[in-house]
Amino acid sequence: MKRIVAILFTTVTLFTASLFGAGKEIVIGCLQDISGPTSSLGKMVEAGAKWHIDEINAKGGVNGAKIKMITYDTKADVNEAINALTRAITSDKVCAIIGPPIANIVLAIAPISEQYNVPILHLAVDIRSEIKDDGTTYKNTFGMQPNNLQMGAIMGQYAIKNGFKTFGVMYNQSNAYAVSLLEPFTKAVTAAGGTVVKEVAYTANDKDYKTLLSPLVSAKVDAIYMPNYTQDLILITQQARGLGYEGALIAGLDAGPPFNTMLGEDCDKIYYINNVDDTEPKLKDMIKAVKEKAGIDATNKFFLGYDIAGILNQVLAETGPDPDKIHDAMLKVKDYDGLTGKITIDPANHMPTGLEMVMFTYKGTTPVMLERYSAK
Amino acid sequence: MQLQIILNGLALGSVYALIATGFSLIFNILKFSNFAHGATMAFCAFAGYFVAAANKMGLVPTIAVAVATGGLVALCGEFVAFRSITVRNASPIYYFVSSITLGTLLEGLVTIKAGANFYNYPLFFKKRIMKFHGLVISTSDVIMFCCSAAALLILVWVIRKTRLGRGLRAVSFDRDTAGLMGINVIRTIQFAFLLSGMLAGLAGVFLGINYTLYPTLGSLVVKGFIASVIGGLGSIAGALIGAVLLGLAETQLVNLVGSTLTPVLTFVIMLVFLLLRPRGIAGSNIQEKA
Numbered sequence: 001m002k003r004i005v006a007i008l009f010t011t012v013t014l015f016t017a018s019l020f021g022a023g024k025e026i027v028i029g030c031l032q033d034i035s036g037p038t039s040s041l042g043k044m045v046e047a048g049a050k051w052h053i054d055e056i057n058a059k060g061g062v063n064g065a066k067i068k069m070i071t072y073d074t075k076a077d078v079n080e081a082i083n084a085l086t087r088a089i090t091s092d093k094v095c096a097i098i099g100p101p102i103a104n105i106v107l108a109i110a111p112i113s114e115q116y117n118v119p120i121l122h123l124a125v126d127i128r129s130e131i132k133d134d135g136t137t138y139k140n141t142f143g144m145q146p147n148n149l150q151m152g153a154i155m156g157q158y159a160i161k162n163g164f165k166t167f168g169v170m171y172n173q174s175n176a177y178a179v180s181l182l183e184p185f186t187k188a189v190t191a192a193g194g195t196v197v198k199e200v201a202y203t204a205n206d207k208d209y210k211t212l213l214s215p216l217v218s219a220k221v222d223a224i225y226m227p228n229y230t231q232d233l234i235l236i237t238q239q240a241r242g243l244g245y246e247g248a249l250i251a252g253l254d255a256g257p258p259f260n261t262m263l264g265e266d267c268d269k270i271y272y273i274n275n276v277d278d279t280e281p282k283l284k285d286m287i288k289a290v291k292e293k294a295g296i297d298a299t300n301k302f303f304l305g306y307d308i309a310g311i312l313n314q315v316l317a318e319t320g321p322d323p324d325k326i327h328d329a330m331l332k333v334k335d336y337d338g339l340t341g342k343i344t345i346d347p348a349n350h351m352p353t354g355l356e357m358v359m360f361t362y363k364g365t366t367p368v369m370l371e372r373y374s375a376k
Numbered sequence: 377m378q379l380q381i382i383l384n385g386l387a388l389g390s391v392y393a394l395i396a397t398g399f400s401l402i403f404n405i406l407k408f409s410n411f412a413h414g415a416t417m418a419f420c421a422f423a424g425y426f427v428a429a430a431n432k433m434g435l436v437p438t439i440a441v442a443v444a445t446g447g448l449v450a451l452c453g454e455f456v457a458f459r460s461i462t463v464r465n466a467s468p469i470y471y472f473v474s475s476i477t478l479g480t481l482l483e484g485l486v487t488i489k490a491g492a493n494f495y496n497y498p499l500f501f502k503k504r505i506m507k508f509h510g511l512v513i514s515t516s517d518v519i520m521f522c523c524s525a526a527a528l529l530i531l532v533w534v535i536r537k538t539r540l541g542r543g544l545r546a547v548s549f550d551r552d553t554a555g556l557m558g559i560n561v562i563r564t565i566q567f568a569f570l571l572s573g574m575l576a577g578l579a580g581v582f583l584g585i586n587y588t589l590y591p592t593l594g595s596l597v598v599k600g601f602i603a604s605v606i607g608g609l610g611s612i613a614g615a616l617i618g619a620v621l622l623g624l625a626e627t628q629l630v631n632l633v634g635s636t637l638t639p640v641l642t643f644v645i646m647l648v649f650l651l652l653r654p655r656g657i658a659g660s661n662i663q664e665k666a
Contacts, residue, residue: 037590039493173636202635207587207596210384210514211630231494231588242514244505262496 025068026061026321028312029094031084031109031120033101036076037231040258041101041301045123046071047294048305049098052313062316069309074100078108085109089116095321096121098308099141101301102229103129103176106141113140117323119330121308123301125151126180130350142330143351144308145275145340148177151252151357152184154373155225155273158359159250160192164223167194168216170209170236172228173201181227181252197221209239216245223248223271230254234263237270257299260365267362275300275340277358277369283339300340307338380511381627387517389623390524391582395600396607396615397528398575404548404610405568406462408471409601412453413576414594415482420446420573421580421589422486425495435500435581439523442577450573453478454566462565479594487591494590497581520582527578528616531571535612540567548610602646607656614658621657 030049033042053067061067070092072084081100088094099122100106106124113120120141122129125148130141146154159167167189171178186196197219200212216224217240226236226249233255240249248269249255255272276283283303290298311333312326319325331347341355359370395417402410424442427433433441457474460466501515535541543564546554555561583593599622600615607618625645629638649656 035487035491037494039491200634203639205595205639206635208384208388208627210387211381211627212635214380214384214631231590234496234588239514242505242512242516244507244512262494264496265499 024065026065026316027068027070027092027094029088029092029097029118030069030071031074031081031088031097031099032071033076033105034071034073036074038076038102038229040230041254042074042076044296044299044301045098045101045305045308047290047296048298048302048307049309050305051290051294051302052306052309056309056313062313063320065321067313067316069098070094074105076102076105078105081105081109082112085112085116085120089118094118095323096312096316096326098122098305098312100124101304103180107176110138110141114138116140117327119323119327121312121330123304123308124177126176127349127351128176128180137348137350140327141350142345144311144343145304145352146355146357147351148180149184150355151273152181152227153188154357154359155181155227155250155252155271156185156188156194157192158271158371158373159223159225159248160189160194164248165194166219166221166223167196168219168221168224169196169199170212170216170224170226170228171199171201172204172232174204175228177252178228185225185227196225207235209236210243213240213243213245216240217243221247223250225250227252228254230259230262233259237263237267253300256360257367258297260362260367263365266364268364269361271359271361271370274358274360275355276303277372278303278367279369286339303339307336307340307343310338311336311343381631382624383511383513383517385624385627386620387514387521387623388627389620390517390521391579391586391596392599392603392619392623393528393616394524394575394579394582395597396603396619397531397612398572398579399597399600400604400607400610400612400615401531401568401572401575403604404612405544405565406458406468406471407610408468408475409604409609410475410572411472411597412457412475412479412482413572413600414597415479415486416446416449416453416573416576416594417580417583417597418486418589418591418594419449419482419580420577421584421593422490422495422591424577424581425497425584425589426489428498432498435519438497438500439578439581442581443574444577446573446575446577446580447570448573449482450569450576451566453482453573454569458565458569459562462562483591483594490589490591494588495584496588497585500585516582516585520586523578523582527575531575532612534571540564544568602642605646605656606649608658609656611656611658614656617657 030046032046033039053069057066072088074081097120099120101123103124103126106122106129110129121144123145127147130137130143171182198215233251251272255270256274260267287298315326315329319329333345336343343352346353356372356374358372360367399413420442423445424438427441428438457478461470504515506513543559546559547561547564551561603619603622604615607614629641
């Protein structure tokens with residue numbers, strides 16, 4: 001009898017404690033590629049989000065409630081991501097999710113997210129993460145950086161503006177990010193009088209690109225466009241240069257640091273797009289602080305993660321941890337002054353409008369900011 | 377253009393040759409496919425990388441570290457995963473299960489240390505390319521080709537000319553009779569694992585230089601397996617022939633039909649070999665003599 005009373009007492013105490021605790025904490029999820037080939041991106045988003053949440057919590061939290069962020073590892077795998085998403089929403093009862101950095105994963109979870117009422121604020125650039133085939137939006141996914149149409153067009157326009165006329169394209173056809181950036185670039189280039197001489201595709205398991213690169217090198221194209229992930233970019237750069245190609249290489253976000261240090265050699269004539277100009281004083285100070293406190297070199301995904309957490313905190317302050325209200329408030333986000341620019345969410349497509357992006361190149365291994373572009 | 381593709385194919389084939397030979401060596405002795413070989417390659421490549429990066433070492437010491445690590449890991453693997461199966465003369469299926477388990481363990485250890493990220497070896501060669509009559513030859517490919525050839529020549533010499541090598545051939549031919557003839561079977565098997573591990577170390581470094589380092593780098597062992605099947609499972613010479621042919625075929629196919637169809641056609645070629653000539657190109661003669 002004593003044992004039963006003790007068990008009952010313990011249960012009631014724990015239940016009561018959890019009820020009180022729930023009032024002081026807002027639980028959000030952070031679904032990221034913490035391991036796997038894109039872990040460098042996911043870890044950086046997580047670090048940026050955590051940095052902002054720590055700042056908010058240090059100031060007393062949101063309306064007196066501390067934010068608790070639980071991280072789930074997608075392992076860059078679709079099935080793992082779906083399982084983690086389900087666990088976060090059904091088991092841990094998160095009210096919002098800071099979502100994955102890559103399109104393949106978001107494209108997989110977007111239809112699954114339809115059955116839940118929890119907003120997912122992600123970084124995939126593929127507009128299919130928000131827009132269904134029938135043109136309507138997925139209720140719960142929100143893109144938090146310029147989309148593929150904007151990024152591809154910016155890179156194409158910049159290339160033409162800088163005198164490149166002929167282009168080769170090399171892309172991973174099993175990667176939604178790479179595929180999504182292909183057509184907008186080609187359209188922009190063609191519209192401005194340039195020519196895409198040849199496109200070559202490879203698959204995720206390929207590592208030896210020399211034979212695929214040979215026709216592009218032989219065609220002596222002015223630039224090779226390669227909208228791929230960092231590991232592929234390193235291999236393509238090494239092998240293109242190994243074949244004697246001395247022209248320009250144009251890449252998406254993933255040729256930004258730490259690409260330069262990982263390549264381990266001069267990155268001259270490599271052009272890439274970035275969300276931020278990390279030579280700005282505000283960002284330089286933050287990079288320094290992050291290096292000192294967390295020991296990491298903050299890259300663009302850190303600032304994107306920071307901004308997502310900032311928007312979420314602002315929305316939570318208005319709505320509290322009610323997923324439906326968070327969803328509605330997300331649609332009304334306007335002129336949020338983030339590190340990556342002023343963010344306004346377009347309710348028609350759940351994506352930001354008017355965010356600028358920055359073109360960069362390298363001098364040796366040092367990034368050099370070239371020009372800002374509006375991503376309208 | 378065509379000659380350039382052949383050169384690319386030879387470079388690719390030389391990497392496959394290193395994988396396939398180490399793989400074949402164990403098949404030759406114990407008659408099973410050691411799928412831990414791929415993880416051993418990745419383990420050694422990372423060992424070489426971390427030691428090289430910490431001490432700012434050049435290519436030769438890096439290879440030395442990786443090769444030594446490969447020998448040690450393979451010896452430990454033999455003792456932990458395969459010794460008792462050999463001693464008990466158990467069914468070959470246990471070798472297979474054990475090799476998969478050991479491979480997973482090694483890959484897991486690499487992931488713990490490397491965190492599933494990818495790394496890049498430092499630039500070992502100041503002059504990256506050589507141009508010859510319009511052909512572009514990568515320095516790393518040339519060095520890899522030379523190192524592979526040297527390693528495989530040494531291997532052939534060891535197998536044909538040394539006492540341990542003769543023991544290796546005898547054990548591969550008939551383990552029981554070799555034992556009755558006074559050959560220390562366990563030591564000979566250890567020797568085979570040592571050689572196989574050292575080749576894995578060498579292959580790992582060159583794979584790392586050419587394709588970056590990542591914990592699942594060992595998945596390229598599949599190519600070594602295909603090369604072995606084409607050349608003749610268990611035959612060192614066959615593995616070499618199969619690897620070079622596979623490298624050439626892959627680059628030609630990529631050039632002709634693109635990267636998407638190439639893996640499909642490669643596996644079709646392997647299936648055709650299994651169907652028409654299960655013992656591969658080298659056939660039984662070379663297989664028996666190792």
